[in-house]
Amino acid sequence: MYEKITPPAMGDRITFKDGEPIVPDHPIVPYIRGDGTGIDLWPASQRVFDAAVQAAYGGQRQINWFKVYAGDEACEQYGTYQYLPEDTLTAIREYGVAIKGPLTTPIGGGIRSLNVALRQIHDLYACVRPCKYYDGTPSPHRYPEKLDVIIYRENTEDIYLGIxxxxxxxxxxxxxxxxxxxxxxxxxxxxxxxxxxxxxxxIKPISKTGSQRLVRRAIRHALRLPPAKQMVTLVHKGNIMKYTEGAFRDWGYELATTEFREECVTERESWILSNRERTPDLAIAENARKIEPGYDALTPEKQAQICQEVESVLNTIWETHGNGQWKDKIMVNDRIADSIFQQIQTRPDEYSILATMNLNGDYLSDAAAAIVGGLGMGPGANIGDNCAIFEATHGTAPKHAGLDRVNPGSLILSGVMMLEYMGWQEAADLIKKGLGAAIANREVTYDLARLMEPPVEPPLKCSEFADAIIRYFGA
Structure with missing residues (x-):
């Protein structure tokens, strides 16, 4: 089956049902060490993962790691330009969940980006990037603790299709x-x-299928959040690109108000419902005037459309969503892309899950990561219906490779996402607890140490930061 790799003798496959993983107690998980600083990051991160699983489950659960190759390390094993060997693709497909360090951008060989190739080959359509602040992390933002968002970025369409x-x-x-x-x-x-x-x-293809499956996964995630965080914001530039980005917005709303009708309310629907709640005998036209800026300047035809919208909302969902019931639903709204860049800085606590297309999501996820400490603290996942790959979100930084000094936070937090995805929440919580305590106690690597006030001297090595995280599991 494989040319140059051998799966572990012990362990079982992760399988999928209706797009969700079914995880055995001893899963086999392929891992790609990564190029450049991956040589330092992976050993430190694996030690944290194994320690957390052992501490949480006492041997009842265990990850059986399966080393596979990509990037420069793959070329060493398989030959020149063999950046993404078939062995690796088969292993990820076979075992369902994988994790990887940073990979180099190939020179020659016909692959523009290994990360993009892995997403497209395995149809990993949802790039998921949580951005949450850990107390004590240096940040250029005045109130970074207010930002706690999860970005769902469509992975397979838009200009990243590369046509x-x-x-x-x-x-x-x-x-x-x-x-x-x-x-x-x-x-x-x-x-x-x-x-x-x-x-x-x-070309910039945006499909209804691609848009709705991303929004579907974002809404399902919102259903698992505490009530105060149950919000999905559709991010787009539909005011300019009406048939691509505008369609993404419209298809997102369509999904929310059909497939998730009982669970969701749109922001505009909430305005209509609350207007009636405040004034039960409010006329349809007055309700329309309240929700539509410039209503009186609209043509009679447009005014009639707004009135029809108000009447339809009241007739169809008043019984299920009216009288304040909508406040317990998932709120689905939308924001223009350039506006949301401002709002995650000025009003970050108003947002929870941001669902967006590929290019906007690329910009937005890095901007949000900068607020909470940079890409060194930014985890990432690429998720499809039959496979998921978790990854460090930063580059390979080859000049630091082998020096045991870089921050493993991104890869470690990506492992936290993997554990949560597998349903191993207890182990994930231990790592988050240990990481937060290490940072709060100023036990950090050089990238964070130099930005703290006063700067930390000496900073921890990459391996020492992993040790500190483990030590603080019981803090």
Whole structure:
């Protein structure tokens, strides 16, 4: 079955049912050490994972680690340009859940990004990035503790699908000619627009299927959160890109108000319901005027549409959502992408789960991570219906490799996400407790130590930080 790797003799596969993992007590979990600083990060992180599982379950549960290869280490084993060998893809597919350190960007070999390739090959459509502050972590933000969000970023579509053509290539020239001559003039909303002849061309596909399966997973996550955090915000630039980003927003609302009708209320529906609750005999037109800015300046046709919306909401969900019942539902709202970048800084505590397309999510997850301590403290997961890969979110930092000095926090917290995904919450909680206590007691690696006031001297090594986390399990 495998060319150069051998699974552990003991342990069982993780299987899936309806998109959720079924985890045995002794699962086999493939791991990719990672390039560059992965040589330091993985041993430290594995020691923390094993210690937490042992402390939580006393031998009743155990992870059987299965080493597989990707990146530069794979090339050493399999040959030049073999960055992502079939052995590794098969093992991840076979055992369902895997974890990886940082991987290098290949030079040659036809793969733009190993991370993107793994997501697309295994259809890991949801990139999940929690951003939560641990007390004592240096932050450029004045109140970083107010930010506690989980970003659900669509992984397989948008411009990250990577379909583009170089300026001057035959296909780019053909597409520009087709668009300028036949397609753009045939659509009145585009007027006399023309694409410059010296352009590169890329496409931005956003599908209903891809959008709704991401939002579905985000809503299901919201159902597991405490009532105060049950909110899903659809992040988009639909005011400009109406048929891609705007469609993402619309399809998200459609899913929430059909498949999750009993569990969800939209922000706009909540306005309509609360208007009636405050004024039971409020006329439909007055309710419409309250929810729609500039209502009186709208055309009669548009006013009629708003009134029809109000009437429909009251007729269909008043019994199940009215009289304050909507306050116990998951709130689904939407925000323009550029606005949410401001709001996670100025009003971070108003948000919980952010569901977004690929490019917006890429920007947003790094910006949110910066508020709570940077990518060194940013965990990540890539989740599909039959597979999940958990990963460090930072780069390989090769100049630090082998020096035992970098922060393993990102990989360790990604392991926390993996344990939570597996249903091993007790072990996950021990690691979060130990990590938080180590930081609060100023026992940190150099990246955090140099930013603390006063700076910590000397900082801990990577391996020593892992030891500190384990030591604080019982704090």
């Amino acid at each position: 583009e053509w170089k300026q001057g290539s035959a296909i780019a020239d053909r597409l520009i000619q087709l668009l300028n001559t036949d397609l753009i003039p045939g659509t009145p909303e585009h007027g006399k627009k023309q694409i410059p002849l010296d352009s590169g061309i890329g």
